[in-house]
Amino acid sequence: MTETLQRVCDGGVLILRLDRPVANALIPEMRAALVAAMDEAAGDAACRAVVIAGAGAGFSAGLDLSEDMAAPCSPTPAGLCRAVASCPKPVVAALHGEVAGAGLSLALAAQGRVTHAGARLSLPEIALAGMPGAGITQRLPRLIGAQAALEIMLSGRVVRADEARLRPLFDKVEEDTAQVGPAARVLALRLADAGPDPARYEPRRGLSDPRAYQRAVAAVRARLEGAGGAAADVLRAVEAAQLLPLAQGLDFEEVCAADRARSREARALRHLKLAEGRARALPEMRTAPPRAVARVGLAGPVPAALAERLEAAGVALAGDDPAEPADLWIEVTPGAAPAGPMRVTLDAGAGFGADGVWLCLWPDAGLAEIGVGPGADASTVAALARLMARARLAVVRAALPAAAPGAGRLLTGALNIAALALVHAGLDPGEVDRGALALGLAEGPCLAMDREGLDTVQARLSALAPRIGLPPPSSEGPLAARIARGARGRAVGRGFYEHPPEGPRAGRGDAGAGLPHGVGAAEALHAALVNTAEWMLAEGVLARPGDADLVAMAALGMARERGGPLFAADDRGLLAVLRDMKALAPLSAPLWAPRPGITARIREGQGYFRHTAAVSRA
Template identity: 30%
Template sequence: MAEGIHYSVREGVALLSVDHPPVNALSHPVRAGIEAALDRAEDDPTVDAVVVMGTGSTFPAGADLTEYESGLKAPFLRDICARVEACAKPVIAALHGTVYGGGLELALAAHYRIALQGTRASLPEVRMGLTPSAGATQRLPRLVGTPLALELMLTGGTLPLDRGPGLSLIDETCVGNLRDQALAYARRLLEAGQGPRPTSERRDGFADYATHTQAIATRRGALTDGADSAMAQVLHLVEAAALLPFETGIAMEQDAFETCLASDAAKALRHAFTAERLARRFALPKGTVLPEINRIAVLGPGPLAMQITVSALNAGIGVNWGAREPEKLREGVEQLREVFAAGVKGGGLSPEQSQARLQLLHWGESAEMIGGADMVLHAARGQGDVPAPRGTIRAVAMSARVDELGLRFAPPVFSTRLVEVVQGADGTAEQLAYGLALAERMHKVPVHVMSSGTSIAGRLAAALHRAADALLDLGADPYAVDAAVEDWGWPRPPFRTRDMMGLEDLSSAHRAEGAENWSSVLVDVDRRGWVSGKGFYDWTDDGPERSDAVKRLLNGQRAARPLEQMDMVMLLVGAMANEGARMLSEGMAQKASDIDAVAILAQDFPRAKGGPMMAVGQWGMLKVMKKLERLDHADTDFWMPQASWAEHVKYGRTFLSR
């Protein structure tokens, strides 16, 4: 067996099985193995056809992302795809699992495709600031047409291949044993005299040229990224696919990929993509099998419980929603039904899907709702002593002390993908496994946190607002701070965000002697944020407006002094990174990449900047560290860089160096 490849021949059909767990990534040894196996099959006179498939749970699900940082080596994936397409014997891709990225590009290069029921496909490269690199921009529109090709490549979304538009990517679906079905399909092709069918020679997708040009124009008109962005490059390449020779399009795609690969934005986007994957790797004992969670009990009335319930029902999880006084749930249940009704009205749900989800809901008195639940979530106070069978896993989902297991869902739970799985001082590996399993089942990104209830998102937000207040202490205009953050690409500037949240909670946050809590100052004059119509901004029907009254108030207590835009951004992000370093040194956070994942998912930190730990590395660790050290501000303990910062600088590392 070549490394990562099983090779066998059955009744004139060569079987090439990629075996590179966990997702059969197309690493350099695997690519070399496929190339060698194809040569062997083509040279073997007893072989009439070739089947390429994956062992385990999936067909190859993409590239090995570590190679993007260490450097790609020949044979490149584009070479392997060209080799597959040029094979003199028909090549069939037998698909199952998640056919993502480079795996889908390999499948597109095959002459025929058969997919097991439930197979899904995706081209997520744009989410990493990249174009496809192995011919997808040229082959996919030829095969399925420009509208669907652009939908896949510009959104990075997932497409089921066993129904709807996904059927246009494949030649046949099957159930049962994929290997046997693929062999039978190959023999039917041979019996029918079907030989190689290169996708590069097909023009089916361009039959209606007006549809092609209209799809390009529509997407280009909606594009908000720059002309050099991966999305803009994909549009350019797909447009060229209908006009230029295939080989020219492939050369253009290679050039676009290499340009994107070298950009800081793509590096940050790759890091963000990888950080979400790494976050899922909890340090559980070897051999731990995650439990199946099909029904949960959510205890307590209120908005948090309702949102968790809706999110769980959307994921197909049964929910027993309980309260000590069940009548307090009636309003929440009605709101829940309205949420699903709105989904049907908006077209996101069918009436049948809505009804199926509602049928998963039971509600009533708390003690009665425990039965049949795989775990219990406490989503409001006053539910902690509800009796449950011995061994029942409980998790604190509200903002409260965590001794064993907590779950901190980033708000709003409906739409955000983050849940921090908090392991308290007495938490066990079994409890942690339950928290991870539920997060995965709810399609959330789980991040492991060691604390008594504090979340990473909470500490990052507190650091950001503490730093923003310090900038005002130093004379900055709050509107200039917000503008600097927005111009840098972060759509949640600190002072406007405070107003939207309400200033009262922040007004009690700690500040050092000589440093001011400016939210408290505004609350004292009855400026409480958006809810009261005035905070740092005056809020009108047309949105926020800058307030002269706030400027007079600030300038009456400190001397106004303009600060450089980029200095303000670096100080704000640097303060967050410093807080991240503090959490790492305390053992609260497990990995620097976890902190970046939380910032992106909970605080809308721009993915193209990679998170605060990534951003300070791209600016230069020494440069940002010196800015923090030299800041003349009373809150010296907060601004003093953590010891690990100097250690990284000494050895030329960043927070993300391995």
């Protein structure tokens, strides 16, 4: 029927094997093929039962992140599970390897389940501000009770199928993976011989102790302390599983899951997860032969966080002795490591060079920015990217020489220059910083500049601004004026803020005319970040819009639930951002005059991440 689904008839049992790289994700085509197979099995007198299994290393990792779960294609995951659950022929799931998200929903919709003892079950939706759907919140607690079901759904952790609390999920647990399929076929025929069993279509064993169920729900409610979000939605759905018949509980879950999928937080987190996956596919990884890195040399004062991550990933460290053998050297100062092995230069704070392979770490944000110069050794780039993935760091590729300061520093510099322009226009530093916090930034730029020291900021921005076509701090601007008065930052107690022991107090802005009507500090800073990100894309500093959002998370400390400046531009409507830019351009054309790529996207009806009507929203 389709390349995503293998079909074999074996003695009256239709065996359906999910077969799609990567990880048998339940894409719309596969869901449609499964629904059609259920219909065919129902109408085929020779078919007595159905077994659903997974080809390759696992059963199914669930849904493809690239699918818009706020408006999933038909058949939806819930529709697929309804088709499986309502099939008049018994359906048995044969599980091994990874069984995650909608993959577990599919397994629970079947009337029977056989699993390998080492199968790994998980419901990762909560980590992306989503809630498990397609029947999970109703069927799982009905099978194993509220306490175990809530622990699995709210933790998102992987659990092994042979855990005692999961025993009620399975008809049989096999120690040998090769025996799972045959055992599932035997069970399917046995269920066909026995005839329909209502307990399999609407299980209630997890509801057998109503008071224990209610205590588990109450304990989680007390822990949440009235907080909303995905966890509260999951709790309400699990509570409904005890109060409503299964059909009505499934309807309730579907409404809650759809609302949750449409939430800004869930969309933003899914966007960043998808962006991380796409950014990881560096072009060098497609062209260079894989080179194993088992031992890494660290030359110079390499941050302890990097060494800790590498050791946790099972990488041996050679220390800083050039005489010790290593597959790859990471050096703080170019030339410190041996000439023979693969070499990477670690940015120690001054930015990248113009060529070679450079590494900038944002360990708190879990990001590694890899600077790649013209003619850089592709094998070194690919090996470094794989090494960073082993160290559980997302990767963004920045092209040199345009990205010589580092993409994160370019974006930070633009934010600082925009903040100075707003202070010069008459906003007080506190108002500018509140605008930054409203965007989801961890710290306001004026307070951050005070912390860095205004002399240092002046030198940094003077060197960086010309690289992105922005004006450097002028001799008459906010920085120079404060430095001239001795207000050099937090170290001396005065900068943009006064810094008494009880905490910073914002000072006044310059005697400017203020911002255009209807544009606030948050909108102005956002417009500057979007314009700078567009410049980076046009100049080839970054390859994808999602890369800019990942860099913003790391360099600016932007909250992940905001999705990044370009996601936020799509979400608000790119035309609205364009209007702000045009209104702000008289304050500083280099900062806010719209880049050609922005007007082109609007003209073509495109956002940064999808074709969307949002570009025309006011």
